[in-house]
Amino acid sequence: RSSPDVFESRMEKRNEVKKQPVGYSNQGEFIRCMEEKAKGLGTKTSKGGFTKDKTLDSILNVEMVKEKSAEEIKQIWNQYFSAKDTVYAVIPAEKFDLMWKRAQKCPSFLYALPRKEGYEFFVGQWSGTELHFTSLINIQTQGETAPSQLVLYHYPELQKEKGIVLMTAEMDSKFLVVHEAQCLANQVQLFYATDRSETYKLVETFNHRSSEFKYMSVIAELEQSGLGRELRPGQVSDKS
Numbered sequence: 001r002s003s004p005d006v007f008e009s010r011m012e013k014r015n016e017v018k019k020q021p022v023g024y025s026n027q028g029e030f031i032r033c034m035e036e037k038a039k040g041l042g043t044k045t046s047k048g049g050f051t052k053d054k055t056l057d058s059i060l061n062v063e064m065v066k067e068k069s070a071e072e073i074k075q076i077w078n079q080y081f082s083a084k085d086t087v088y089a090v091i092p093a094e095k096f097d098l099m100w101k102r103a104q105k106c107p108s109f110l111y112a113l114p115r116k117e118g119y120e121f122f123v124g125q126w127s128g129t130e131l132h133f134t135s136l137i138n139i140q141t142q143g144e145t146a147p148s149q150l151v152l153y154h155y156p157e158l159q160k161e162k163g164i165v166l167m168t169a170e171m172d173s174k175f176l177v178v179h180e181a182q183c184l185a186n187q188v189q190l191f192y193a194t195d196r197s198e199t200y201k202l203v204e205t206f207n208h209r210s211s212e213f214k215y216m217s218v219i220a221e222l223e224q225s226g227l228g229r230e231l232r233p234g235q236v237s238d239k240s
Helices: 002-017 026-041 070-082 093-105 136-145 180-194 198-210 215-225
Strands: 086-090 109-113 119-125 129-137 150-155 164-171
Touching: 026 198, 070 086, 070 136, 070 164, 086 093, 093 164, 093 180, 093 198, 109 198, 109 215, 119 215, 129 136, 129 198, 150 180, 164 180, 180 198, 180 215, 198 215
Parallel strands: none
Antiparallel strands: 086 164, 109 119, 119 129, 129 150, 150 164
C-alpha cells in the first residue's frame, strides 16, 4: 500500500516466474539468495505466527517423561499430536544421527511438492535443529526476505537416553495444508536418511556442485519412492 511501485515490480517478477518452465532458476542468483537467507535464520524474529526458539519443555514435561520408556514417550507424543492439525514424528536415534551429520555438510536442498498441475519446488534450509521451508517462487521474488512457510522442529534431548528424537512442525496455513507439509517432511527422511547413495548424491550435488544439479532428478526420485501419491493427513511415515 505504501509503495505501489515496489508492489508492481514484485508482481511483474512473479508473472515472469509463472511463465518460466517448471524447475527454472537462475542458479547463481538462487544460491546467493539461499546463503543470505541462511545468515538471517535464527537472528530474525519468526514471522507468520511461528514460535521463535520453540523448546521441548514448552510442549511436554521433559523431566517427567524421562522416567518413562521410549515406547511410552512415543505413545504420549503421538496421542498428543494426533488431535492437532499438524505434522509430527518420533525418529529413531540412528536415523536422526545420519540426517544430522548430513545436514551439517549439506544444509539445504530442493524439494518437489506435487500439485494438480506439475510440481511446486520448496527450498529446505537447516538452522540448528530447525528445518525451514520456503517456496522457490518466493525466494525468486523476495530473495533473503522470503518468510518461512513451514518449520520442522527436531528435539534430540532424549536421543542418548531413550534412543528417539521427537519432531513437530508449524506451518503457514495460507500456503500449505497438513498433508502437503507431511509430504515435505517425509522427503527429508527420504533424501537425508536414505541408504541409497544415488539418492543422497542429489543432496550433495545441490550443495557442492550446484551447476550439475538437475531439478527433474528430485521429481524422479519422489515418484519412484511413492511419496507423491501418499498425500494423507497425519503422522510422518517412517520410510527412508
